[in-house]
Amino acid sequence: xxxxxxxxxxxxxxxxxxxxxxxxxxxxxxxxxxxxxxxxxxxxxxxxxxxxxxxxxxxxxxxxxxxxxxxxxxxxxxxxxxxxxxxxxxxxxxxxxxxxxxxxxxxxxxxxxxxxxxxxxxxxxxxxxxxxxxxxxxxxxxxxxxxxxxxxxxxxxxxxxxxxxxxxxxxxxx
Numbered sequence: 001x002x003x004x005x006x007x008x009x010x011x012x013x014x015x016x017x018x019x020x021x022x023x024x025x026x027x028x029x030x031x032x033x034x035x036x037x038x039x040x041x042x043x044x045x046x047x048x049x050x051x052x053x054x055x056x057x058x059x060x061x062x063x064x065x066x067x068x069x070x071x072x073x074x075x076x077x078x079x080x081x082x083x084x085x086x087x088x089x090x091x092x093x094x095x096x097x098x099x100x101x102x103x104x105x106x107x108x109x110x111x112x113x114x115x116x117x118x119x120x121x122x123x124x125x126x127x128x129x130x131x132x133x134x135x136x137x138x139x140x141x142x143x144x145x146x147x148x149x150x151x152x153x154x155x156x157x158x159x160x161x162x163x164x165x166x167x168x169x170x171x172x173x174x
Contacts, residue, residue, distance in 0.1 A: 043069035043138035049148030054113030062149030067138025080140040086125040
C-alpha cells in the first residue's frame with residue numbers, strides 16, 4: 001500500500017489528472033451500462049446471483065441470472081421470479097407455484113423453491129399470504145452457471161476481497 005502512495009507522489013499533476021479521469025470513465029461507463037440494462041429489461045436489478053441451494057437442480061449457488069420485468073408479460077405458474085419481501089434486503093429466487101386471479105384483473109401468486117419442502121409463506125412479510133406484481137424484481141430469462149461464485153466468496157470471506165483488491169492494485173501500478 002505504501003508503494004501505491006509513493007507512485008502517486010512521483011506523478012506530475014498531468015499524470016495524476018489522467019489517472020483520475022481514467023478511473024472516472026471506468027466508473028461512469030459501468031453505471032451507464034447498468035442503467036441501460038435497467039431500461040432495456042424493465043428490471044431494477046437486471047442481473048442477480050443465486051445465493052442459496054433452494055432452486056437446485058434448476059439453479060445452483062453462484063449462478064448468474066439475467067432478468068426481465070416487462071409490464072406486458074403476465075406471470076404464469078412455473079415462471080422463476082426474483083422478488084423482494086418487505087423487511088428483507090436480499091431478493092429471493094423461486095418458482096411460481098400457484099396463481100390467484102381476481103375478477104378486477106389483480107393477480108397474486110405463491111412461490112416455492114424447487115429444493116424446499118414447503119411454499120414461501122413463511123418468508124413473506126408478516127400477514128402476507130401472496131405476492132403481487134409490485135414485489136417482483138424480475139423473471140429469469142437466462143443464466144450463466146457459477147460465474148457469481150466470486151461475489152459469494154467475497155461476501156463470505158471479507159479478507160479475500162481485500163486480497164483481490166491488493167492484487168488489482170499491484171497490477172495497475174505495474
